[in-house]
Amino acid sequence: MLNKPQGYLTAVSSAEGYKTVMDLVEAESARRKHIYPVGRLDLMSEGLLLLTNDGDFSYKITHPKFNIVKSYIVNIKGEFSEDLFKRIKKGVSVEGAGLLKAKDIKIAGKNPGKFQLLIGLSHGKNREIRRLLEFFNLKVISLKRIRIGGLELGDLPSGHYRILTKRTADLAFKQ
Numbered sequence: 001m002l003n004k005p006q007g008y009l010t011a012v013s014s015a016e017g018y019k020t021v022m023d024l025v026e027a028e029s030a031r032r033k034h035i036y037p038v039g040r041l042d043l044m045s046e047g048l049l050l051l052t053n054d055g056d057f058s059y060k061i062t063h064p065k066f067n068i069v070k071s072y073i074v075n076i077k078g079e080f081s082e083d084l085f086k087r088i089k090k091g092v093s094v095e096g097a098g099l100l101k102a103k104d105i106k107i108a109g110k111n112p113g114k115f116q117l118l119i120g121l122s123h124g125k126n127r128e129i130r131r132l133l134e135f136f137n138l139k140v141i142s143l144k145r146i147r148i149g150g151l152e153l154g155d156l157p158s159g160h161y162r163i164l165t166k167r168t169a170d171l172a173f174k175q
Contacts, residue, residue: 002161003153004049010040021049024159038062039070042127047072047145048153050172051161061148061172064123069103069175071120071147074129077139080107080115084136092135097125100132114141150174
């Protein structure tokens with residue numbers, strides 16, 4: 001389990017010279033065990049990212065048919081209203097992406113000019129949260145994945161990782 005910081009590409013390598021999440025893992029250990037990131041977090045997103053060498057585990061975490069909910073805290077610049085919140089909850093159809101809609105969405109905080117949402121996704125289309133909020137002309141200030149299924153990021157510092165036992169990793173399959 002890695003707490004991915006912003007500015008790292010979720011990939012094993014980058015032909016364009018970006019720093020990758022693999023740069024945060026001990027090189028010899030990663031090479032010897034052939035680990036790779038499970039799913040994705042875009043370059044500017046942060047938070048919980050799993051790395052594995054188990055294809056079956058990776059498939060079950062990422063394929064929508066297993067309905068594993070990934071939860072995010074999203075800080076947004078913009079004015080909050082109940083009508084806007086209802087429209088975000090309803091979702092939107094975007095050309096090329098289909099329906100963008102959160103499985104769960106809750107208000108986590110409100111201040112003048114900005115607000116915070118707790119969003120749960122089970123499909124995780126490419127940049128789904130950012131694209132959904134951009135549709136409503138909202139600017140994402142920060143986006144952090146905090147949970148996959150029943151597995152929580154907790155207080156793991158940004159840029160650090162820890163090895164999970166099978167029992168702990170399997171919490172990802174609990175809702």
